[in-house]
Amino acid sequence: MSLTLTVDGERWRRHLLATVEKQPGIVPVAKGNGYGLTLGRLARRAQWLADHASDTGAPLDLLAVGTYDEVEQAASRYAGDLLVLTPWRPFGAALDLDPRTSARVVHTVSRVEDLAALRERDPDARFVLEQLTSMLRHGMTRRDLAAAAEALGPARSGLRGVAMHLPLNTTSHLGEVSRLINDVVASGLSTRTVFVSHLTGAELAGLATSYPDFTVRPRVGTDLWLGDRGALAVTATVLDVHEVERGDTFGYRGRSAPKHGHIVVVSGGTAHGIGLEAPTGDQSLKARAATLARGGLDAVGFVRSPFSIDGKQRLFAEPPHMQASMLFVPSGARVPRIGEDIDVRVRFTATDFDRVVVG
Amino acid sequence: MTTPLTLRPISAQEHRDFITTRSSASFLQTPAWASVKAEWRAESIGWFRDGHVVGVGLVLYRQLPKVRRYLAYLPEGPVIDWTGDDLEAWLAPMVAHLERQGAFAVRMGPPVVTRRWSAAQIKAGVADESVRRLGDVPPLERSQDGARVIAQLHELGWQQQTAEGGFSAGQPQFNFQVPLVDGDGVPRSEDDVLKGMNQLWRRNIKKADKSGVEVSRGERADLKAFHDLYVHTAERDYFTPRPLSYFQTMYDALGAEDPDRIQLWLARHEGDLVAATIAIRVGTHAWYSYGASSTEKREVRGSNAVQWAMIRHAMAAGAHVYDLRGITETLDADDPHVGLIQFKVGTGGEAVEYAGEWDLPVNRVIYKAFQLYLARRG
Numbered sequence: 118m119s120l121t122l123t124v125d126g127e128r129w130r131r132h133l134l135a136t137v138e139k140q141p142g143i144v145p146v147a148k149g150n151g152y153g154l155t156l157g158r159l160a161r162r163a164q165w166l167a168d169h170a171s172d173t174g175a176p177l178d179l180l181a182v183g184t185y186d187e188v189e190q191a192a193s194r195y196a197g198d199l200l201v202l203t204p205w206r207p208f209g210a211a212l213d214l215d216p217r218t219s220a221r222v223v224h225t226v227s228r229v230e231d232l233a234a235l236r237e238r239d240p241d242a243r244f245v246l247e248q249l250t251s252m253l254r255h256g257m258t259r260r261d262l263a264a265a266a267e268a269l270g271p272a273r274s275g276l277r278g279v280a281m282h283l284p285l286n287t288t289s290h291l292g293e294v295s296r297l298i299n300d301v302v303a304s305g306l307s308t309r310t311v312f313v314s315h316l317t318g319a320e321l322a323g324l325a326t327s328y329p330d331f332t333v334r335p336r337v338g339t340d341l342w343l344g345d346r347g348a349l350a351v352t353a354t355v356l357d358v359h360e361v362e363r364g365d366t367f368g369y370r371g372r373s374a375p376k377h378g379h380i381v382v383v384s385g386g387t388a389h390g391i392g393l394e395a396p397t398g399d400q401s402l403k404a405r406a407a408t409l410a411r412g413g414l415d416a417v418g419f420v421r422s423p424f425s426i427d428g429k430q431r432l433f434a435e436p437p438h439m440q441a442s443m444l445f446v447p448s449g450a451r452v453p454r455i456g457e458d459i460d461v462r463v464r465f466t467a468t469d470f471d472r473v474v475v476g
Numbered sequence: 477m478t479t480p481l482t483l484r485p486i487s488a489q490e491h492r493d494f495i496t497t498r499s500s501a502s503f504l505q506t507p508a509w510a511s512v513k514a515e516w517r518a519e520s521i522g523w524f525r526d527g528h529v530v531g532v533g534l535v536l537y538r539q540l541p542k543v544r545r546y547l548a549y550l551p552e553g554p555v556i557d558w559t560g561d562d563l564e565a566w567l568a569p570m571v572a573h574l575e576r577q578g579a580f581a582v583r584m585g586p587p588v589v590t591r592r593w594s595a596a597q598i599k600a601g602v603a604d605e606s607v608r609r610l611g612d613v614p615p616l617e618r619s620q621d622g623a624r625v626i627a628q629l630h631e632l633g634w635q636q637q638t639a640e641g642g643f644s645a646g647q648p649q650f651n652f653q654v655p656l657v658d659g660d661g662v663p664r665s666e667d668d669v670l671k672g673m674n675q676l677w678r679r680n681i682k683k684a685d686k687s688g689v690e691v692s693r694g695e696r697a698d699l700k701a702f703h704d705l706y707v708h709t710a711e712r713d714y715f716t717p718r719p720l721s722y723f724q725t726m727y728d729a730l731g732a733e734d735p736d737r738i739q740l741w742l743a744r745h746e747g748d749l750v751a752a753t754i755a756i757r758v759g760t761h762a763w764y765s766y767g768a769s770s771t772e773k774r775e776v777r778g779s780n781a782v783q784w785a786m787i788r789h790a791m792a793a794g795a796h797v798y799d800l801r802g803i804t805e806t807l808d809a810d811d812p813h814v815g816l817i818q819f820k821v822g823t824g825g826e827a828v829e830y831a832g833e834w835d836l837p838v839n840r841v842i843y844k845a846f847q848l849y850l851a852r853r854g
Contacts, residue, residue, distance in 0.1 A: 259627050263561070296630060302623035330614035 118354050119471030120385035120461065122153055125348040126475040130165075132345035136337070137166055138173040140321070144200060144312060146338035147191060148183025153465035154342060154473055156187060160194035167197060179223065181336055185210035192218040200312075201225055202336075204247060204255045207234040223277055227255035229264045236275070243275040245312055248297050252284045262304035271307065278310030278334070285315055291323055298328060312336055343465055351470070352458040353424060356441060357382040368435040368443060375419075378447040380434050383424055385442055385461060390468040391423065392437035419445060423462045426453055430462075479526055483569035486522035486532065492733060494522065494532045495555065499796070500759035502552030502587055503730065503737070504647070505534045509551075511729035512722070517546070521573065523556060523566065531556035531566065535574065541849075545842055548579035552647055558588045559621050563628040571836060580842035583637070583835045585647050586629070590622030591615040591829040595672075595821045601807040602814060610650060610805045610827060625831050634834040648802025649832040652817070654787065654825035656762075657796045666788060672824025677780060684781035687745060691785040694740035694752070696731075699723050702740055702752040706768035723754070723766075730756065736793060741786055743778035750778030755786045762790035763799045783823070803827060 137143055145166070147159035160180065167177040181200040182191050191199055192215075199218075204227035205211050214222065219239070226232045227247040235242050246265055249256030257265065262279075269276060279301050283290050290313075298311060314336040316324070324333045343349065358381050361367060361374040374380075385391045419432035424444055434445040446452055453459060488507035495501050503509060510518030516536040523531035533554030537546040556566050574582050593601075593615050601607040629636070637646065654672070657663050670678060694702065703720040710717035730738040736757055743751040750773050754766040764786055769779045790798045800820045804813040821827075837843035 259631075260561070296627070299623050300627050302618045303620060303627045305620045326612050329612060330618070 118356070118384060120389045120391070120468075121352050121354075121458075122470040122473045123350045123352065124154070124473065124475040125350075128345060128348040129475070132348060133162065133166060133341065134169060134173055136341050136344055137175045137177065139318070140335050140337065141175045142332060142334040143175065143177070143341070144179045144181050144334055144336045145177070145341055146181040146183075146202070146314075146336050147342075148181070148187060148202065148338070149466060150469055152338060152342045153463070153468050153470060156182070156190050157194055158473065158475075159342060160191040163191075164195045164197075167195075179334075185214060188214060188218055188222060192221060197221070198223055198243075200245070204228070205231055205235050205244070207231060207238075212238075225255075225280055226265075227257060229257065229261050229268065232265055232268060241275065243277050245278045245280045246276065246306070247280045247282070248300065250281050250283055250297065251293060252282055254282060256282070259300040259303060262300060262306060266305040266307075269306070274307075276306065276308050278308050278312055278332075279306065280312040280336075281314075283313060283315050289320065290316055291320055294320075294324060295327065298331065310334060339466075349465075351461045351463050351468075353383040353385040353442075353461050355381060355383055355453045355455055355457045355459060358452055358455060369438070370435055372435055374434075374445070376447060378445055378450075379452045381426075381431070381444045381446050381453060383442055383444060383459065384440065384471070385424070386437045386440045388439045389470065390463065391442060391461075392433070425460050425462070427451055428460075481530070481565055481569055482524045483521055483573050484524070486520045486529065488520055490522060490529060491520040491532050491534070494529045495758065498555065498759060500761035501555045502761075503756045503758050503763065504551040505532070505553040505555050505587075506730070506733060506737075506758060507534060508729040508733045508737070509534055510536070512726045514725070516549075519577070521554070521570065523569070533570065535577075537577065537579070540580070540842070540846060543842070544578055545580040545839070546578050547846065548574040548577065548582045550582075550584040552585045552587050554584065555587075558586055558625055561624060561628070563625065564632055567632060567836075571838065575838050580839040581835055581837045581846065583646070583833060585833045586625050586831040588622045588625045588831045589619050589828045590626065590831055591619065592617045593827045595674075595824050595826065598807065598817065598821050598827055599674075602809055602818065605809075608806065608808045610803075610807055610829070612807070615829075616826070622831055629831075629834050632836075634836045637833045637835055646833045647830075649830050650803050650805050651828050651830065652800045652803050652820040652823075652825060653828055654798040654800070654823050655796070656787075656791050656798055661796070663791065663794075666791065669787060669791070669824070674822045674824070677822040680777040680780035681784045683775075684743075684777040687776040689743050689745050689750065689776050689778050689781045691741060691743045691782050694742045696724070696727055696740075698740055698742060698752075699727060701742065701749055702754070702768060705749055705752050705770060706766065708770065709768040712771055726754075739786075739789070741782050743782040743785075745773055745776045745778060748773060750776060751782045753782050753786060755789070757790065757793060757795060760794060760796040761799060762786070762793070762795040762797065763801060765801070787823075798823075798825075800825075 145163050147156050151159045163180045170176045179198050179200050180191060180195050181202055182188055184203045185201055188199055198221050200223045202225055205224040224235060224242060224244040225247050226235060226244045246262060247256040249258050281297050309330055310332045312334045316335060321333060321335060358379055360379050363374055363376045365374045367380055422431055422433045422444055424431055431444040431446060434443040491507045495506060507520055513536055516538050519535045521533045521535055522529045531554060533550050536549045538549060539546050571582055593610060593613055597613050601613045607613060703723060707717045727738055739755045741753045741755060742749060751769045753764060756763045756765050787798050803817045803820055806813050808814060
């Protein structure tokens with residue numbers, strides 16, 4: 118009856134252990150919808166990874182969450198420190214932290230004035246300073262970092278490292294990272310720890326060689342939790358099937374069937390994120406052509422859906438509803454029976470499943 | 477608020493006078509170096525603030541074939557304050573001036589240290605098979621000033637000229653230096669410097685002494701004897717020797733500035749010249765510049781003896797640094813360059829990395845053509 122994510126638990130856990138083992142110093146990221154697996158589950162799994170440190174040889178002392186609102190969910194399930202990726206600001210949820218968990222939080226600070234404000238509120242606050250990268254989202258320039266270094270002085274402070282959020286490039290990040298690390302040296306900051314995301318294994322190895330006196334800690338979300346797609350299966354349940362003749366009307370909008378076939382009602386709708394396609398970011402010619410083609414289908418009436426039956430992707434008979442979708446199966450194709458599960462292709466970061474079953 | 481810097485050409489005398497006020501500057505930035513590089517047009521430039529010279533530079537102009545455009549080159553310079561965070565204030569008037577002089581690009585080598593490694597670290601690095609380059613070894617120090625210079629040069633559009641592996645065409649980025657003063661600037665004793673050397677070096681210095689090797693300062697007339705040995709060395713070690721006239725010009729030009737600026741050193745054993753070197757000193761910085769050694773009588777260790785004599789002389793002259801100049805970055809035990817590093821590392825001391833050489837293209841089209849021309853020339 119539901120949109121279900123089934124996880125091959127054995128295979129998934131094996132992948133998690135292998136990933137952590139391959140990337141010592143890893144900071145798992147659990148944010149948003151928990152990559153479809155839910156934040157709470159990821160936090161528990163991070164604790165499980167921490168408990169297996171003696172097997173992997175990779176102690177796990179830090180879990181990254183996206184926002185301050187997510188801290189509590191993770192804190193009750195994971196015992197270590199929590200790095201909040203959204204920069205601290207002197208307003209909002211950052212100020213409402215439960216004092217019992219706030220001691221476990223490592224803040225991200227991206228403005229010099231915020232550094233002063235945070236330390237004034239909490240002199241023992243631990244934090245990383247975020248550097249401005251070519252993404253131009255949040256972060257401090259070289260001169261900002263120097264000002265921060267000046268403000269912190271040589272004494273021991275809560276500074277735990279420098280964070281950089283790099284764009285998802287297809288080309289190498291090494292040039293940019295080298296310049297950013299040089300800026301850290303130039304700033305006079307007393308830290309030699311750098312938190313980075315989206316680096317390939319080869320890039321991380323390159324950095325370790327060029328900066329043997331630095332500790333480079335990879336922040337990993339997708340490649341950790343969703344890195345082995347074969348361990349994850351998404352299915353929807355067939356809820357109802359209706360045979361239609363050409364011209365028969367159906368659905369909220371009273372559309373008419375273009376030819377003989379079946380309307381198949383399946384679980385999974387806009388409430389799950391179905392039909393609300395997040396842009397893939399794929400700007401290749403092929404991807405753009407595919408978008409055009411989909412638009413073309415739209416013009417003649419039906420749009421390709423993420424649901425497939427017997428390996429064939431089916432068209433939406435009308436736009437998805439809140440919790441169910443209507444598909445059109447033309448005559449000649451096998452009609453699934455009610456209660457049968459069919460495959461769904463989704464973006465995990467944009468999908469909320471009714472059930473996650475870990476085997 | 478400080479008044480802005482201005483820049484204009486200065487006389488060789490003004491240039492020299494400023495350098496004597498500094499603890500040191502590269503000898504490639506002395507006005508005398510202009511006469512050594514006679515095939516390049518040279519110009520002394522000075523930075524002024526409130527009417528006083530606050531920085532100088534020796535610019536060598538190298539003309540492009542067929543066009544009246546030049547690469548303006550400041551080897552190991554200019555001699556300015558590199559420690560601040562306002563390099564643009566220094567560089568902008570320089571670039572504007574050089575552009576007016578017909579430069580299509582400016583090349584310079586900021587005399588700024590970015591990293592240091594100890595002799596012990598290098599030795600361990602050569603022994604460690606997983607270490608291939610000096611940069612693979614965690615440095616003793618990363619210089620904040622050096623990193624700040626690099627960051628600013630990137631910001632100002634300068635491009636670092638990288639040399640992979642061996643020596644670059646320009647000045648070496650990695651050098652080996654023996655500090656002659658301690659961290660507080662107190663001169664070290666000869667004993668202390670000797671103790672810093674490895675056992676082989678100490679034994680060889682002693683051996684040379686016992687075998688009766690005599691080291692003495694030479695005069696201009698001895699350049700011929702130095703040069704003969706140097707040509708012999710070049711044949712043995714497969715490098716192209718410079719002509720005798722090059723060293724005569726250098727000796728005359730540098731010697732005219734200061735009687736101790738350039739020194740010729742000769743190590744003899746029973747009348748045979750077994751090693752000969754040229755040393756240079758500007759203020760507190762002493763360089764071992766050129767060396768030659770005989771293939772016969774290597775067992776008397778003339779090379780070690782002459783190095784030790786140069787080091788002692790530098791110490792007596794009040795030098796803070798004895799600079800053995802370039803090393804390659806390789807620490808690969810199979811690389812033919814590693815022998816040179818090991819010889820230098822034996823003196824104790826440390827490897828230092830400089831900021832390297834940087835280009836600012838002024839005319840991008842000509843600069844591109846120039847790079848193409850260099851690449852084709854190989």
